[in-house]
Amino acid sequence: MKIELPGELARILNDIDGRGYKAYKALQGKSFEFSLFHVRFEHVQGDPFALPTRLSVTVDPDAAGFDTELYDTPTRRLALEDFLLRAVLEKIGKNKIRVRGTGKSGEVSVLKPGQKILKRSAMLVQGNKIQLILFAGLPADGRTILGKECLKLFAEVLPSIWSGSLLASSLDVSRIKQWLETLEDHKALQDELEKTSWSAFVADGSLLPRESGISDRPLNKKGVKIIAPATFSEEVTLPHRGRVRGMAVPRGITLIVGGGFHGKSALLRALQDGVYPHIPGDGREAIATMRSAVKVRAEDGRSVKNVDVSGFMDRLPLVESTRSFFTQAASGSTSQAVNILEAIEAGSGLLLMDEDTCATNFMIRDARMQALIESDMEPITPFLDRVEEIHDVLGANVILVMGGSGDYFDCAHHVIAMKEFIPQCVTGEAKAIIEKNPGERKKETSFPFPKVQERCVELKGLSFNRGKKECVIQTRGTDTLVLGRTDVDTRYLEQLVEEGQLELCGWILNRLKSDMKENTESSISRLKTLFATLEENGLDTFNPFNNGLLVLPRIQEAMAVLNRIR
Numbered sequence: 001m002k003i004e005l006p007g008e009l010a011r012i013l014n015d016i017d018g019r020g021y022k023a024y025k026a027l028q029g030k031s032f033e034f035s036l037f038h039v040r041f042e043h044v045q046g047d048p049f050a051l052p053t054r055l056s057v058t059v060d061p062d063a064a065g066f067d068t069e070l071y072d073t074p075t076r077r078l079a080l081e082d083f084l085l086r087a088v089l090e091k092i093g094k095n096k097i098r099v100r101g102t103g104k105s106g107e108v109s110v111l112k113p114g115q116k117i118l119k120r121s122a123m124l125v126q127g128n129k130i131q132l133i134l135f136a137g138l139p140a141d142g143r144t145i146l147g148k149e150c151l152k153l154f155a156e157v158l159p160s161i162w163s164g165s166l167l168a169s170s171l172d173v174s175r176i177k178q179w180l181e182t183l184e185d186h187k188a189l190q191d192e193l194e195k196t197s198w199s200a201f202v203a204d205g206s207l208l209p210r211e212s213g214i215s216d217r218p219l220n221k222k223g224v225k226i227i228a229p230a231t232f233s234e235e236v237t238l239p240h241r242g243r244v245r246g247m248a249v250p251r252g253i254t255l256i257v258g259g260g261f262h263g264k265s266a267l268l269r270a271l272q273d274g275v276y277p278h279i280p281g282d283g284r285e286a287i288a289t290m291r292s293a294v295k296v297r298a299e300d301g302r303s304v305k306n307v308d309v310s311g312f313m314d315r316l317p318l319v320e321s322t323r324s325f326f327t328q329a330a331s332g333s334t335s336q337a338v339n340i341l342e343a344i345e346a347g348s349g350l351l352l353m354d355e356d357t358c359a360t361n362f363m364i365r366d367a368r369m370q371a372l373i374e375s376d377m378e379p380i381t382p383f384l385d386r387v388e389e390i391h392d393v394l395g396a397n398v399i400l401v402m403g404g405s406g407d408y409f410d411c412a413h414h415v416i417a418m419k420e421f422i423p424q425c426v427t428g429e430a431k432a433i434i435e436k437n438p439g440e441r442k443k444e445t446s447f448p449f450p451k452v453q454e455r456c457v458e459l460k461g462l463s464f465n466r467g468k469k470e471c472v473i474q475t476r477g478t479d480t481l482v483l484g485r486t487d488v489d490t491r492y493l494e495q496l497v498e499e500g501q502l503e504l505c506g507w508i509l510n511r512l513k514s515d516m517k518e519n520t521e522s523s524i525s526r527l528k529t530l531f532a533t534l535e536e537n538g539l540d541t542f543n544p545f546n547n548g549l550l551v552l553p554r555i556q557e558a559m560a561v562l563n564r565i566r
Contacts, residue, residue, distance in 0.1 A: 017147025048103030065168030133548025207283025500551030
């Protein structure tokens with residue numbers, strides 16, 4: 001698609017043709033009208049090898065042909081935003097027009113979404129505007145501006161992308177409605193969990209397996225679709241799907257058991273991802289988990305600040321008290337205990353655990369080990385002996401993948417066995433085994449589990465400065481958040497699913513630190529206020545400008561990142 005360039009843009013590009021690359025800065029902050037689209041140069045790159053130029057592209061949704069019913073609620077706006085961003089990405093991928101130049105010349109990109117439907121700053125549908133943040137490499141030969149190639153970029157490449165993805169006439173509106181209906185159904189399903197006695201719901205026909213351990217895309221060809229066992233079978237009525245049958249995982253303490261490679265971890269992975277809605281075709285669209293669910297694991301080497309771990313660990317050698325425990329490098333067992341307590345502090349009503357990533361000595365001490373090492377020589381109270389209090393007293397439900405210890409049968413309210421990726425109810429069989437073989441281990445608790453306290457995590461020693469820059473917030477995937485000169489290890493926060501979530505956590509913590517001078521509330525209380533502000537004012541509320549790369553995290557992940565700052 002080739003359109004007539006705005007006269008002022010054409011004049012500038014002709015004037016700077018052949019000049020040094022910094023002459024492109026003449027475009028900084030300027031806006032141009034491309035028919036229905038308002039295009040602004042938000043930031044112009046300094047050289048052809050730097051981060052590409054950031055553009056905002058805005059169009060009125062009415063002028064773009066979108067019926068108001070597609071964006072008249074927050075849920076529908078999110079669905080439309082997600083769909084349009086994917087449409088832009090698809091259009092970029094289909095672009096066949098090549099722009100000559102070196103470095104990043106002619107490259108066009110946007111934030112790439114994963115399988116989840118999340119709030120992202122790259123696309124905004126609000127009031128009378130649809131706004132896209134898009135990146136384009138301005139063409140050059142070395143550091144010499146290629147003005148004619150840039151004219152081609154703005155006359156042929158970019159207009160075809162935004163016209164082909166942001167106008168209703170260029171899109172399949174029935175697919176937009178599919179996105180909307182999928183998101184509304186998932187929201188209704190999560191709302192249903194709040195009303196019922198369920199921790200999660202997995203609809204019949206859901207597809208759990210993924211392409212690989214590093215891919216979140218569905219394994220369509222060989223994947224087995226789930227069917228609920230009769231005992232856990234329930235029906236819900238969703239706004240668009242209507243009546244849906246599936247497995248309702250009851251609240252309480254639930255074990256997922258089964259042989260190796262039969263789908264135990266795949267089910268747990270689907271449940272931990274079920275806190276988020278998924279795009280149509282993912283296979284997990286009708287899997288929903290309590291919104292506050294947190295995946296907990298051991299995390300050797302993490303730092304800990306003033307956590308009362310006495311309920312799990314008392315009388316640690318060389319430690320005066322475990323009621324305000326501090327370490328720069330926690331062990332596997334200590335880190336898992338802390339992760340449980342911090343998840344509850346952050347408001348989690350459901351803890352998800354997989355024995356593969358748990359510390360064995362934290363989870364269980366069997367009868368033989370109890371006989372060899374007396375309890376007064378073992379400071380760790382196993383999770384097995386506290387899990388009932390975690391549920392009954394602290395109000396947190398637990399779903400645990402356990403294939404190696406039948407001692408958990410005693411405390412489990414429900415037992416689900418996975419066989420070739422199909423769940424079966426084996427609670428009765430597990431309880432019958434207890435009657436035939438009661439076991440010999442003794443419960444190792446001598447005092448009630450302490451109440452989990454809300455802390456005010458200190459940030460006095462944290463500086464966001466680096467060199468001449470007052471605030472540096474960077475990410476390396478979802479593994480590391482860089483705050484000034486401080487690296488925060490986040491690789492084990494499995495429910496951080498997009499890099500932009502981690503970056504936004506950085507901006508949230510930056511605001512949290514600046515507010516702490518005047519605020520003595522607990523960290524979780526203050527984070528709730530900051531998240532409410534984000535909800536009201538937008539994802540770029542706490543950073544100087546919308547870089548088009550931010551993704552909304554949950555408050556649980558923001559708190560988890562805060563807790564890992566050394």
